[in-house]
Amino acid sequence: MLGGIGPALVSSVGAIAVALLVGAVVIVLSGDDPVVAYRALFRGAFGGVRPLSETLVAATPLVFGGLAFSLAYRAGMFNIGVEGQLVLGGLAAGWIGAQAFGLPRLLHLPLALAAALVVGGLWGALPGVLKARSGAHEVITTIMLNYLAARISAYAVGSNGPLKGSASLPATDPAQPSATLPRLVGDERVHAGILLALVAAGLLWYLLFRTTFGYRVRAVGLSRGAAAYAGIGWGRTITFAMLGSGMLAGLGGAAEVLGLQGRYYDRFSPGYGFTAIAIGLVGRNHPAGVVLAALVFGALNSGATAMQSAAGTSKELVQILQALVILAVAAFAAAGRLRLFAGRRVAGVGRRVPAGDRSAAVGMDPEIEARPQPPKV
Amino acid sequence: MRGIVKRFGEVVANGGIDLAVRRGEIHALLGENGAGKSTLMNILFGLYHPDEGEILVDGTPTHFSGPRDAVGAGLGMVHQHFMLIPRFTVTENVILGMEGTNPLRLDRRAAARRVAELGETYGLRVDPNALAADLPVGMQQRVEILRALYQGGRTLILDEPTALLTPQEVDDLYAILRRLTAAGGTIIFITHKLREIAAVSDRVTVIRRGRTVGTRTTAETSAPELAALMVGREVLLRVERPPAHPGEPVLVADGLTASGEHGGAALRGLDLTVRRGEIVGVCGVEGNGQTELVETLAGLRRPDGGRVLLKGRDVTGADPHAVRLAGLSYIPEDRHERGLVLGFSLAENVLLGNADDPPFSHGGRIDYDATAAVTRRLMTDFDVRAPSPATPASSLSGGNQQKLIIGRELHRHPDALLAVQPTRGLDVGAVEFVHRQLVAERDQGRGVLLISFDLDEILDLSDRIVVLFDGRIVGEFASGRVSRAELGLRMGGRGVDEPSLVA
Missing domain, CATH: 3.40.50.300 (P-loop containing nucleotide triphosphate hydrolases)
Incomplete structure (x- = not known):
């Protein structure tokens, strides 16, 4: 059992194809040649070592963010707070990484990553606790915590901020070499963060689909009543799921800071945590789907420049393509639901539409709410 | 209705149904869940269009392109799950869809008077000014019936009307139905409960797997005969x-x-x-x-x-x-909200409540092979008809879902x-199975x-x-x-x- 990703994957791939087709129409309408544009896009994303490297660089934070969003979503929690968790995790990792402890990389790097796990995790667990204790809705609390995280960051590395480095930048000191994630291919920017991300995806898959904890998370997310009947504690489960979600997000921030930026800058994230919601949706909240969706979005971002210079299309076209992908995935999900519904009527079981499948219903929100902000290339 | 056929893709929901209802009678439509009763009634009410066959009203072939046509022809539908707006009063709910043509004027008082009159005539006493949300289930159903009457319905279709009622409310409902037919109304009463046939209907049409298998006069048939018609084999009713x-x-x-x-x-x-x-x-x-x-x-x-x-x-x-x-094992009353996680596979549902115990898991790691093996055994022992343990629970019929729950709860030997x-x-058929299991457990x-x-x-x-x-x-x-x-x-x-x- 792979957690039933098979058919979902087919429809996501179909949705991406539909999005590219509609995108082609847009390109034609704007007076350019879609074949030239897409060829350039593809070459810019996959045609050579550098494009591949840039695709992976762009995909890395999105994998972490998408995984973070998915874990919470599986527990029935709509974690809009990935951004804040990622920012604070990055800050913690950047600060620990900048300290001259004199430790070897084998200790310093894990220490910095652990700091990100702890801070990101706690920042994620907080809305979980609030919901479990008082019923405060996580969409509200995580949005508020995002603002709070941004302010904490601005203060911490702003002028006279306690974590600010010596340079006149809103940033920490540069990370010690012993705390950076090593680059993987010569001078290329691709770093070990992508490997961490893939390991995290594998672990999350195992956790969700092979352990009793993952079972509890999924049971709570699909049916709170049935979970209670089974003796699964709801509050505990959502709190731990949010803890894990925040940890994944925090690790994503750490990877970006220690692998790419080299130090923590205030506002280093161009909204990875929000794009993550789209990644989770397109990836059907399955670790494998999330990795693929992050790669697609990463490829679109890294190919955008090449497309612009070769075909003369606007770079913003890539944002249109990403939006089209999200819309198409949502449309495919809705169509699947309609088919399911028709089947139900025939069978005459007709008591009610299953409470189980929240994926499409809830999944409709993000493409309206959060327009993805593509990461900087 | 003559030779009605309705297909949904591959599935034939109605494969040739004949139904003749006489004016002034209570005609029961009997069939198991999934036999095609609701589809047939949705066709009659203009919600679906039949692929073949025709509908005749007073001998004239009629085409309903939507519920409005059906209402116009004097049909009224009372759904199994009531469709009242909780924050509206009884009167507001009754006149919903019949508010009149002037969007700026609503004659509440006249409407309330009409509702009260109708209620008086048919023994459907409900306070016209009560909020729907405050009414007990039996009263909500009366409001639905009132609505159908208010819209000019002379032939009422009631879809499993007793499903949510207490015995007293059921008796009240029967009395109301008799009064309606005495006043010249016609009732189509959809049910899968044999007892209700005898209690209230004049004639009964049995459908099985989308086909009419017979029409009987209630007084001249018996529960065992109807059960056999409905299920297709002899059934032990007790x-x-x-x-x-x-x-x-x-x-x-x-x-x-x-x-x-x-x-x-x-x-x-x-x-x-x-x-x-x-x-x-x-x-x-x-x-x-x-x-x-x-x-x-x-x-x-x-x-x-x-x-x-x-x-x-x-x-x-x-x-x-x-x-x-x-x-203690526990078969909950609500299969969908408590007993099962509909989005889970059968095997994952067998884990419900068992996930932390051997043989289903060891040290926090779920043993899916062992779980699938147990699931397969339960599917055999408890006659759960599904392709495999990986089948989603949502795709099973209610009877098979219940059998799975019972299997899961009994396999622990509580x-x-x-x-x-x-x-x-x-x-x-499923009721018989469940009852036998309970007696076997007792023994x-x-x-x-x-x-x-x-x-x-x-x-x-x-x-x-x-x-x-x-x-x-x-x-x-x-x-x-x-x-x-x-x-x-x-x-x-x-x-x-x-x-x-x-x-």
């Missing part, structure tokens, strides 16, 4: 139940008090004992503490006072998993079994506590019957020593010696 041999007490509630969902005492010092080898039936009108009793016994609700003993061990306030480990409405919404020395709003189920299965009223047990009877009427009175609170409780 399960064989040899005398019980009760042993020591296995499940004891001792002076339980508990609060309800909205505060206020729901259980007021409830005492109850279930022995090994007996089925104890709890009857009572919904809302007299059934939910709280079940939840308290199952560990889902913490009692305010009193104790729950399982095999002599105090399990008061233990969590549901601990209670299950201590030997000492006591809590069965709440175990046959609700099931068709005759293997388990104590079975059966809680049901279906008085006949209680009477058929119980060795002992207790009456729950206002959070307490107010009567106890040996099987066969009590009449429906006597139980009905007790359920209504008659014979309770403390006047304060009745008032």
Whole structure:
């Protein structure tokens, strides 16, 4: 059992194809040649070592963010707070990484990553606790915590901020070499963060689909009543799921800071945590789907420049393509639901539409709410 | 309706149905879940268009392009799940869709008067100014009927109208239907319950797998004949139940008090004992503490006072998993909200409540092979018809879903079994299966506590019957020593010696 990703994957791939087709129409309408544009896009994303490297660089934070969003979503929690968790995790990792402890990389790097796990995790667990204790809705609390995280960051590395480095930048000191994630291919920017991300995806898959904890998370997310009947504690489960979600997000921030930026800058994230919601949706909240969706979005971002210079299309076209992908995935999900519904009527079981499948219903929100902000290339 | 055929893709929901309803009769449409009753009625009401066949009204072929046409032809539909707007008053709900053509004027007073008149004529007394949300289920149904009448309906289609009603409300409904037909109305009564056919209908048409298998005059047929027509084989309507041999007490509630969902005492010092080898039936009108009793016994609700003993061990306030480990299995009343996770596969549903225990998991790691093996065995032993353990639970029929739950709950070999409405919404064949399982469990020395709003189920299965009223047990009877009427009175609170409780 792979957690039933098979058919979902087919429809996501179909949705991406539909999005590219509609995108082609847009390109034609704007007076350019879609074949030239897409060829350039593809070459810019996959045609050579550098494009591949840039695709992976762009995909890395999105994998972490998408995984973070998915874990919470599986527990029935709509974690809009990935951004804040990622920012604070990055800050913690950047600060620990900048300290001259004199430790070897084998200790310093894990220490910095652990700091990100702890801070990101706690920042994620907080809305979980609030919901479990008082019923405060996580969409509200995580949005508020995002603002709070941004302010904490601005203060911490702003002028006279306690974590600010010596340079006149809103940033920490540069990370010690012993705390950076090593680059993987010569001078290329691709770093070990992508490997961490893939390991995290594998672990999350195992956790969700092979352990009793993952079972509890999924049971709570699909049916709170049935979970209670089974003796699964709801509050505990959502709190731990949010803890894990925040940890994944925090690790994503750490990877970006220690692998790419080299130090923590205030506002280093161009909204990875929000794009993550789209990644989770397109990836059907399955670790494998999330990795693929992050790669697609990463490829679109890294190919955008090449497309612009070769075909003369606007770079913003890539944002249109990403939006089209999200819309198409949502449309495919809705169509699947309609088919399911028709089947139900025939069978005459007709008591009610299953409470189980929240994926499409809830999944409709993000493409309206959060327009993805593509990461900087 | 003549030769109606309706296909949905590959699936043939109606494969040639003939239905002739005479003016002024109550015509029952009988069939198992999934036989195609609802599809047929949706065609009649203009919601679906038939692929073949025709609808004749008073001998004239008629085409309904939508519900509006059907209403225009004097049809009215009362759905199984009421479609009232909770924040609207009775009158507002009744006139919904018939507000008149002037968008700026709404003659509430005239509407309310008309609603009251209709109610008076047919014995459908409802306060026209009450909010729909405040009405009990039986009253909400009256509002639905009123709405159909208000729209000019002379032929009413009632889809499983008794599914949510108490026995008293059912009797009231029957009286209303008779009054409607006496006044020249026609009723199509959809059901899968045989008893209702005899109680209320003049004629009955049986459909099976999308085809008409026969029309009978109710007075000239019998329940066994109808059951056989409906299921396609002989069915035991009453399960064989040899005398019980009760042993020591296995499940004891001792002076339980508990609060309800909205505060206020729901259980007021409830005492109850279930022995090994007996089925104890709890009857009572919904809302007299059934939910709280079940939840308290199952560990889902913490009692305010009193104790729950399982095999002599105090399990008061233990969590549901601990209670299950201590030997209580629980068949919940709501398959979709409690008993199953519809988005899970069958195997994952077998894990529900078992995930932490061997052989299903070891050290936090789920053993899916072992789970699938157990699931496969349960599917065989309990006749769960599904392609594989990986099939999603949502794709199963209600009967198969219930069999899976029962299999899961019985495979632990519990000492006591809590069965709440175990046959609700099931068709005759599945009911027979479930009842047999309960008796078999009893005969293997388990104590079975059966809680049901279906008085006949209680009477058929119980060795002992207790009456729950206002959070307490107010009567106890040996099987066969009590009449429906006597139980009905007790359920209504008659014979309770403390006047304060009745008032």
